[in-house]
Amino acid sequence: MALFALYTLIPVWWLLVTATKNSGYLFTTNGLWFSHFDLWTNIRDVFQEQDGIFARWLLNSALYSIGGAAVSTTLSAMAGYALSKYAFRGRDLTFNVILGAVLIPDVMFALPLYLMFSQVHLVNTYWAVFLPSVVSPFGVYLSRIYAGASVPDELLEAARLDGAGEARIFWRVAMPIMSPALVTIFLFQFVSIWNNYLLPLLMLNSDELQPVTVGLANWREGVNQGIPYNVTITGAFLSVIPLIVAFLVLQRFWRSGLAAGSVK
Amino acid sequence: MATDTPGAEFARPGAGSTAQRAAGRRHTRSAVLFLAPFGLLFTAMLLAPICYAVYQSFFRTNRSGLGLGPSTTVFAGLDNYVTALHDSRFMSSFLRVFTLGIVQVPVMLGMALLLALLLDSRAAVFKKAFRQIYFMPYALPGVIAAIMWSFLYAPSVSPFTAVLRHVGLEVNFLSDHLVLASIGNMMTWAWTGFNMLIIYSALQAIPGELTEAAVMDGCSGWRVAWHVKIPAVRPALILTTVFSIIGTAQLFNEPAVLSQVAPTVSPTYTPILATQQSADVNNYNYAATQSVILALLTFVLSFGFLKFTQRKGTFA
Known part of the structure; x- marks a missing residue:
């Protein structure tokens, strides 16, 4: 167990240590231990490279991820709730089509979407990345399970007898009960959008619109054209900090979400 | 994966009294409304690309001259x-x-x-x-x-x-x-x-x-x-x-x-x-x-x- 923990930690440790070195020490000192501490200079360099575009990239990533995940979670909750709590003709068929889409990787849709978007002139806009990100079949699958398991039918009937409309029942009765589970869906979607690389790579030409993943990959490519190693490495280090913090703080939501997903 | 059918205890639409039938219709309408936003985007962002890719795969683009002239798209079957x-x-x-x-x-x-x-x-x-x-x-x-x-x-x-x-x-x-x-x-x-x-x-x-x-x-x-x-x-x-x-x-x-x-x-x-x-x-x-x-x-x-x-x- 400890051995595997080491295996997991060493690369991240290297990233942390290397982020504190300037490019001179990078090649000459032991990669796994600190030498001269230059983290602050490196961070300043990262934010100054290409006129400070790194901050823009972080902002873009945050925008795509938070906005996309919020909309996606709401849509998934509505769809999952409807599939779980209303009996209607074609329900199983609808659910199976959505479930089938889970089995086809997102990456497959990127290229056809690009071809479609270029015909309606959506390529190289925020929408090109945002719109595909809000559809999450897996989120619908999870929220249907959650709604089935946690929202009692009696409660919905009682609300109906009290004269509440269906929309009101959903927002005021079902949503609060489902909210812990919805945090999990939000997190899944947030991470998958933040990590997305192929879709923004295809859709966006302009540096200004890119998320941090595409930006850093371009810098990695640019090592030979004068982007210093330490800038890319420190940038990579900075871009993972928000995610790692979010993870450690919200761990219990991951576990509950994964547990619900795997018992079925 | 999911084999359970939550909500199966609901009255099936079309069965029983008029009141139940009305409730069934109301259910269907609400379900459609709740599903519509996701369904629309799902169709546009997932189903449409699949169909579009399949459609495109049956065609071939011919470029005349050195690729500078106008291109024509022809049906290519399984080529x-x-x-x-x-x-x-x-x-x-x-x-x-x-x-x-x-x-x-x-x-x-x-x-x-x-x-x-x-x-x-x-x-x-x-x-x-x-x-x-x-x-x-x-x-x-x-x-x-x-x-x-x-x-x-x-x-x-x-x-x-x-x-x-x-x-x-x-x-x-x-x-x-x-x-x-x-x-x-x-x-x-x-x-x-x-x-x-x-x-x-x-x-x-x-x-x-x-x-x-x-x-x-x-x-x-x-x-x-x-x-x-x-x-x-x-x-x-x-x-x-x-x-x-x-x-x-x-x-x-x-x-x-x-x-x-x-x-x-x-x-x-x-x-x-x-x-x-x-x-x-x-x-x-x-x-x-x-x-x-x-x-x-x-x-x-x-x-x-x-x-x-x-x-x-x-x-x-």
């Missing part, structure tokens, strides 16, 4: 598919990824299962800390992790190459022989913890009486694991395998980043990369064909695996 099947680089990219998956997925899941069992055993210490450490790579975006590893593999800065050189071994992780294993290592590093957590959650859900009874009957720790715990987490193992098949099929980030530092990673190293390559040279019809083939194969593999295990499950 693109025939081309793809005879495209040796495209086919070998499948073989490469398949080889990688056959080795990497069992190794990764075996390790995930072992770690989950160890964490679940009573003797384990610092459970929470270990769990969090194992899960951490999942927080690193795939591309960022790939960038990190691309430095860790690069001979000039790699701490591993340096350590190995000290003991007299000259290893280049990006050489012809090792680069596929290096990619496998990147995937194992990134996903073992995620799979471990799924399996671990399933282990935690096993009722305590079950394992206690087995221990009372004189089962040792390992036999309890083999006869009680592993069969109980079967659904979780199936789920993680399906996720891994899908993940391997769309292998893109790691080779895309490595191709910048390792010349052996060609532009057609994996099927997705090959598809990108076709799109880059404006051969969109062929790119669409390649996407369709890849999506179809992935679906058949993952769905086939699900069906296979489910059928076996009924006999067990």
